[in-house]
Amino acid sequence: MNRKLVIVALLAVLTASLSFALVANAQDDVTVTWRTRPDNQAEIDVYTSLSDSIDAKLDGVTLAYQAGGTETAGYQATLLTELAAGTAPDIFWIPGTDIATFAGEGVIANLSAVATADADFDASVFYPQQINELTYNPETGESNVEQALWGLPRDASSFALYVNLDLFEEAGIPTPTEQLEAGNWNWETFTQTVKDIGALGDDVVGFGLNAWWANWWLWMNAAGGGYFNADKTECALNSDGTRAALEFLVELYGSGETVPFGTDSEPPFIAGNVGMFLNGRWATPNTAAQATFNWDYAEVPAGPNGQSNWLFWGAYVVNASSLEDPARAAAVWNVLKELTSVESQGLVTALGANIPSRAGEDAIAAFFASPVSEGKNNAAFTNALANYAVAEAPLWTGNFGEYDAVVGAEVTKVINGELSPADFQANICGMVPALGM
Amino acid sequence: MTTLAYETEASRRALEKERRALMTQRILNIFVYIILTAVAYLLLFPFLYLLFTSLKTTTDVFHFPPRLLPYVPLTTEYNGEQVTLYSMEVNGQQRNMVDTGESVRFGFFTTEDLINVAEPRQSGLITQVPIDLATDTGRVVNVGGTDFPVYSVEVNGQSQELLLAFRGGLSRFVAPDDPTVETFANARTTSPVERVEFQWANYQSVLQLRNLDRSLINTALVTVLVTAGQVLTSLLGGYAFSRMQFRGRDAVFLVYLGTIMIPFVVLIIPLYQLMQVLGWQDHLVALVLPWIFTAYGTFLMRQFFITIPKELEEAAQLDGLSRFGTLFRVFVPLSGAAIATQAIITFLYAWNSFIWPLVIISEGNTPNHVVTLTLNQLRNAAQSEPNLMLTGAAVAILPPLILFVLAQRYFVEGIANTGSK
């Protein structure tokens, strides 16, 4: 009698707790995981707080932020294997160059349907260069949101010269910005400036850059050359513009007034020994924290073909498997929009390493008002983005990594004096892997 | 008598010869010592550089020309701020000055015969005055194809017409105790007053802020487990190969020997896949379990066990010891040196390994980093802070160094023995 009662009571408790657990489970939030490649702990902290604030803002969604590695190669290798194993996060950041590879393998989702169904969404708030690439449909070769949307851009950056103003003061020559305002900032005045700064001492040089593709491609573009033709179906490295840029770089590096090609230019710049250092916005936090001299940004000089620059960007993309469940798909889309909102970008750009990917006034104003931007010529970046920067594009018609591995090695040979620009022009397009669909 | 004289003569000559030989030997020894000491200094220099640079400030590392000891500039209070003291000559006497931060554009003037056309900054100078105090005559003089403007400048109270070699900004320095004493100089090339000071805080900084403390513990744990595992499996395997007859033994041994030649890189990609399948990627276990097996260690242990007399083993078995007992009661106590050598080789290998952790532990997963990975990350993130980079390197190198000091004999002799076998 008693025993039966106990059993019944126990069963009742069990059923109750079980059903409660089931109910609780049903009410559980959708957990959306996302990941970026932060550069340092400060960025990890900001992304974490961003994640928490979006989590609080969106009902029914729990956000979990994962900090990826700081080095490109390791970051992507991890992502690829996780995608293969099915353990990759829902939303992750990848560099613009990799969009084509990831989309080609079918591992990132085409958000076109979700985006066109969302009346609140407007792609035109971002820089057109980026959206053009993000909405590219490799099958039709057209770019519009109705056909494709591979993700939303996290940020943008162009290249600028980081200028050591003290050295210019010491040399008694006008700064790049002063020369630009005088309408006199071109390859000739640039070369002369490099020489003038280099003359200040044995341990002082005029210019430095870090040896990877954008750093030579930029000059090629300014001379009317480049890696590819306009629709990226053919090699354009054999153009005269490319050759002119290489000849310019050979002469510049031959002067001995530069940081040796292939040496990291950041340490000598921060030590105060380099007049102008070419880099993207991401070099700002380090410079701001460590430079003990007066410094500012300046625009890159105009080449024979006018001013040119690169628009660097990366995008938040969505794991293809996250769209399978409609509830999850909606949650992921909302998170994605929040991650690229004006407020989110303001939070991230306040750290100094990023520039908003939104071209609108509100985003730019927030960027200019952030403490790290104060008193600096930030327009050196935004002018380039708005006016003449071309997007760092994914290569839809080939493997960018393999293509660039060949080009990079040959360009390096040219600048190091092992190969003449003429031989480069004659042979390079035969050496690179063939392009085309 | 004569014989005695002869003998003394002979012994004297022998003595003389011996003494001369001794002298030669001594001179030779001194020579050898000098060379050995020079080589030792050369080999130790990078470590000295490491030690001293790890104790520098970032600015000090970039000091040109380079120097070994860490210096910091002396500061003083000026206008309510701590500013650097510079030592410079003012009105013929050496004084400590401070930089006011005001910059004045100067003209540097000289005559036609003192000017260096190719490098105007290297010209011999007559005077330097603020450019505003000089008056442009409007005329130019052409020297060697370059035009130099002619200015009217006051030199020692007299107006003089001189060529402007170049312009440049100079900072105004004043004496902190007497602001009326002023001079103009280039702040970049003026040497501050400095004293030697060691930045021990660098160590605290890399340990706590750069994740090195965590990775040290990870590495220690991984290294201890791998070393213990390898020694154990090698003991068992070496014993089986050397002292037991069993079907397939020689075939397996040959396969083992063959694997010693296979470079690790052959395994990287499939092992990476395997870790993925097992779900060990990004976990410390991926640095431990795959490394418990070692063909080389098994081989070394077998070579050592072969030299142990059979009689010992038979006696042990007559005493009723099992195979296991024989190995651990008889063989292991006899092979202290061999085990120590293997443990040390494994320790160094595990502690210093880089390519496998680089592949299997992702960059972002800092809690599971080992020291080599943290160093690699420091190299990426702290390029402009070489002092911190080298502090990290010093911390990573220290544990093997301590082990070396404690167990120098096993290191050197053990490795010498493996080579001569």
Place this chain on the structure above:
Amino acid sequence: MTTTMQAGQRSGIQPSDQGMTPQVMLVALWQALLGVGLVWGAIQVWNMPEFFNLGDVVQRFLAVVILLTAIAAFASAFMVWQLSNNGRFIAIIMNFSFFALSILLLGQVLGLYQGLDQLSEGLWRNAPWLLGFPIGYALVWVGWRFREGESVREWLVKAGLGVMMVTLVILLLLSGLPNSIADLFRALVQPVPLLVLGLLIGFFVVGTYLSRDGARFGETIAQRESWQGWLFLLPNFVNFSLFFAIPLLLSLYLSFTDYNAISRPEWVGLDNYIGLLQLEFHTIPAEQASGTVLTQGYGEIASIGLGANRLVIGARDTMFWVSLGNTFRYCFMLLLLGVMPALLLALLLNTKIPGMKFYRAIFFLPSIAAVVGVALIWQWLYDPIIGFINYAIRFFFPESNINWLSDPNVMLVAVVIMAAWQVVGFNAVIFLAGLQNIPKEVMEASTVDGAGPITRFFRIMMPLIAPTTFFVVVTTLISGLQAFSEMYVLLWATSDNARLTTVYYLYEEGFERFQFGNASATAWLLFIVIFIVTLVQFRLSNRSSAYQD
């Protein structure tokens, strides 16, 4: 010797040890069930829709291996039934192997291995307590300084060990061991772990029973030693199979596939090897650009002048060939700078002067440091402006300025100097041991014979230390052929192909461009190179040591 003598003998047979018993039947049944289970497993593997993205071939191969094991299990079941000792032998090895595998598997299903991370974190949180180990060790060390039998010694050693034990217990408690045990217990009470645990116990019981019941199967001592030998080898062999043999086979397979980590490996036959090795030869007028004759995608790797013409050698994978060339150049220079000076140092150290051990220790020091750490030091020593190396050179050549890490002509030399610095003392110590092994009498006899120091060195010393030289050269070469970390850390900022060694190329190909198939093929080509180099060295050393006979 002893074993062959005893081979014919049988251990003492008791009547109760003979004949069939229920236990033996149970064992036979167990083996048969094991066979059934393995067949089921093989079918499961064969039918899996996705096999970890590794492709059909691997899947089929694994299924077949499991099936073969199943056949062995059935065979052993039958043979055990027949009281055949061979069947027993198979069953013992099989049960203990499965026992070892079950232990590994149990750890896996319990998530024990990932727990290592938590352990490390626990240690990190309670890092101050780790000091207990050095303190304990110091006590033991001090204790050992006392003479044997003294009570102080005993006391100190015990105290030291005690301190370490207490530290360990405290650390484990603080690191959350009680919680972990509770978690472990909770994880264990799940169907899968329980099943694995059951199997584990089963394997152990059956294996132990069979190993004890040798007499029933007419086991000879040699036969007993046979399974005992395997059991001793087992931990070693299981690890070898799992983490060496299997990956090795997989690597060989992948080298014949096109595989980019996301999509499945696609069999392409020898394409990867052909792609890496394919060359083109063209003779063209000297002034003509090679691009005009080479096929699209080919690059010039060498050009040989032939009067007015030149022979252009083009490669499909230029970077592979460049990396191979760099690797050889690197090895050659490393032999020059890392082995020859080592021999000279060893000769100096061999003069038996006091203090030799001190110098030997200092010379050895660089070899114990991690390459990554060492490269960080050298990166700054090599700095063109603030580095000490250029500073020293400028003393003698004021105008010189060598860009050690960015000038393609010297960057490899820079790496070699660093590597030689690390390895020279190490090699010297090995040479020294070789020199010290030369019997005194030999050297004295040669001195009496009037041989000069140079003759003595080349005619007597060199042949006598030939095996040591062989060892040093081969180890230096093998490590040189696999050089990667040095370049990766020292030459990261440059984009010049002069930084590429074969392993560096492999790393970039695999983990930056995700061409896993191609990277595997590169690894195997490198293996072939190492194999040939070692073989050639072996032949050469055999010939040179033949002189001494």
